[in-house]
Amino acid sequence: MTLSFPNINPIIFSFDFFGFELSLRYYSLSYIVGIIIAWKIILEISKREILWPKNFNRLNPKDVEDLIFHLAVGIVLGGRLGYVLFYQPAVIFYDPIFIFQVWKGGMSFHGGFLGVVAAGILFGYKRKIPILILGDVIATASPPGIFLGRLANFINGELWGKPTSAFTGIIFPNREAQECPIDWLTICTRHPTQLYEALFEGLVLGLLLLFFLFKMRGLFYPGRTISLFLIFYGTSRFCIEYFRQADAHFISDSNPHGQIITFYHSMAEFGGLTMGQILCIPMIIFGIFLFKYSKNLR
Numbered sequence: 001m002t003l004s005f006p007n008i009n010p011i012i013f014s015f016d017f018f019g020f021e022l023s024l025r026y027y028s029l030s031y032i033v034g035i036i037i038a039w040k041i042i043l044e045i046s047k048r049e050i051l052w053p054k055n056f057n058r059l060n061p062k063d064v065e066d067l068i069f070h071l072a073v074g075i076v077l078g079g080r081l082g083y084v085l086f087y088q089p090a091v092i093f094y095d096p097i098f099i100f101q102v103w104k105g106g107m108s109f110h111g112g113f114l115g116v117v118a119a120g121i122l123f124g125y126k127r128k129i130p131i132l133i134l135g136d137v138i139a140t141a142s143p144p145g146i147f148l149g150r151l152a153n154f155i156n157g158e159l160w161g162k163p164t165s166a167f168t169g170i171i172f173p174n175r176e177a178q179e180c181p182i183d184w185l186t187i188c189t190r191h192p193t194q195l196y197e198a199l200f201e202g203l204v205l206g207l208l209l210l211f212f213l214f215k216m217r218g219l220f221y222p223g224r225t226i227s228l229f230l231i232f233y234g235t236s237r238f239c240i241e242y243f244r245q246a247d248a249h250f251i252s253d254s255n256p257h258g259q260i261i262t263f264y265h266s267m268a269e270f271g272g273l274t275m276g277q278i279l280c281i282p283m284i285i286f287g288i289f290l291f292k293y294s295k296n297l298r
Contacts, residue, residue, distance in 0.1 A: 030152035034145025074119030082111010136225035147202025154194035161191025230287025
């Protein structure tokens with residue numbers, strides 16, 4: 001028994017406008033809805049004075065829209081630049097215009113994360129809001145966007161996983177996804193790693209952070225909500241990377257798993273680290289550091 005890929009058109013609608021095709025895709029919609037949900041969460045946090053430590057400047061509800069604008073710019077710029085620098089750095093030299101061609105695809109979570117960090121620091125400095133507390137608020141509002149983004153990746157039929165005979169395996173329609181090893185005896189089914197990430201990095205992490213901030217007054221432990229985000233996301237992504245197909249430009253006959261760092265035989269599935277895993281390691285380390293040194297202000 002195998003699971004077939006759902007027949008969902010990635011384009012919600014499109015129309016011709018004076019010779020230009022304008023369309024709305026699920027991937028674009030995931031960004032829009034994710035930002036709207038983040039805005040609602042941050043607005044709700046800003047209104048609840050009981051959640052904020054005393055003697056600290058708190059986020060004014062009137063400033064939430066300005067914060068969301070900063071974050072949206074950080075996500076797009078950081079995500080695009082991160083993808084180019086982390087995954088295709090050579091393109092800077094032979095096709096620099098590709099950096100600005102966002103319609104051709106290519107966004108990095110880790111780049112978008114760094115963009116959000118930069119935007120949050122800039123906004124917190126201007127509004128004189130403690131950076132760690134503001135970061136805790138932003139971290140709590142981030143998982144819904146991750147959840148929707150991974151669902152959109154699934155609808156696009158991209159970022160699929162390695163071949164598997166497990167019951168979760170799905171037949172992806174892409175020609176590249178149907179190219180299993182020559183010794184594969186059954187239909188080529190692959191791990192739906194987009195859904196794995198949506199579940200753990202989006203849904204589970206989101207519920208954990210909402211519970212910690214609203215029920216356990218997480219803002220009274222500046223930096224701890226961020227630390228939970230970093231540790232949980234980093235660990236989940238690190239583990240799921242073992243099931244995820246590496247980007248094609250990292251794969252070769254001598255490096256079939258697309259590992260950037262190899263500890264022993266390059267043909268071994270667990271013999272090295274992918275780019276995604278390498279980028280997760282500092283997240284986990286910094287998250288542990290923050291968790292250890294975050295203080296209770298109550």
